[in-house]
Amino acid sequence: MSQTWTISELAKEFGVTPRTIRFYEDEGLVTPKRDGQNRIYASRDRARLAWILRGRRVGFTLADITEMLNLYDLGDSRETQRVVTLEKCRDRLAALESQRADLDATIDELSSFCRLLEDWKAGTPLDEIRRKHNAKLRSVAE
Amino acid sequence: MSQTWTISELAKEFGVTPRTIRFYEDEGLVTPKRDGQNRIYASRDRARLAWILRGRRVGFTLADITEMLNLYDLGDSRETQRVVTLEKCRDRLAALESQRADLDATIDELSSFCRLLEDWKAGTPLDEIRRKHNAKLRSVAE
DNA sequence: GTTTACCTTTACGTAAACGTCAATACATGA
DNA sequence: TCATGTATTGACGTTTACGTAAAGGTAAAC
Known part of the structure; x- marks a missing residue:
């Protein structure tokens, strides 16, 4: 089975807060599975998160990033x-x-x-x- | 004598509103002279404005840009x-x-x-x- | 002289991108 | 079983970067 992560693991790895990741979920940018009520992130979510944050670093808005991710989708x-x-x-x-x-x-x-x-x-x-x-x-x- | 510009001339040239330029003045990023109560911009202001807007395009905050301009100053x-x-x-x-x-x-x-x-x-x-x-x-x- | 076209200041409004409680649930070790 | 730690969902707060009236000054055009 492939690797998964919790929200705080990803938050720590990428240097953001869990709040930020949940916000991206509200915006439809990531869609983690659930274990009960806890979120579990697969490698796809991880890759998307990395993409989002890199987009943010180069100055794109979340709306821009959303559009670009939709292209991939x-x-x-x-x-x-x-x-x-x-x-x-x-x-x-x-x-x-x-x-x-x-x-x-x-x-x-x-x-x-x-x-x-x-x-x-x-x-x-x-x-x-x-x-x-x-x-x-x-x-x-x- | 060297060239000067009005606020709306610069606004039009750079594709921003006069409000934006006045805001940058409030933040201390540009300091135009005055003709009565009207602002007149010299080439220095123009160059700084171009710098600010380019910095903005590459994703810097105004605080970042302020710091960089202060380096020049x-x-x-x-x-x-x-x-x-x-x-x-x-x-x-x-x-x-x-x-x-x-x-x-x-x-x-x-x-x-x-x-x-x-x-x-x-x-x-x-x-x-x-x-x-x-x-x-x-x-x-x- | 008054309309038009700009400029001004003051001040409140707003969208984006989260931060920050608050209240609650769940697992785990002492 | 009780505290501890981490998770959850609202909901309101905050900062940045301006937008948007409101109310008025000035100067050329008609």
């Missing part, structure tokens, strides 16, 4: 339904990749500033540092 | 202060890069599913598709 093979799913899937991918561009730009800018701070540390005169680093930073920092 | 050259700033800056970068790993993983998984849908479209029998695509997807989708 497409069970039937109806052609039109599958085509719609594929479309939504591609839209989501486009959003994710646009977000990655934003993320890269943010990383670039912050690491530029980081290098400026490191140079400064070395005791270089201020105007030389200014010459070395572009004007993009100053436009934000004044 | 370091004006004095006190050594200990600068070292602390550099540390925070590196912490932020680590967070951003960890977030990018999450994002990449999400993109990978979603594009895998996308390819599965495309294969299915081609009319391949179901069990062949299952063989072709790994078990990772099924663990979420059942």
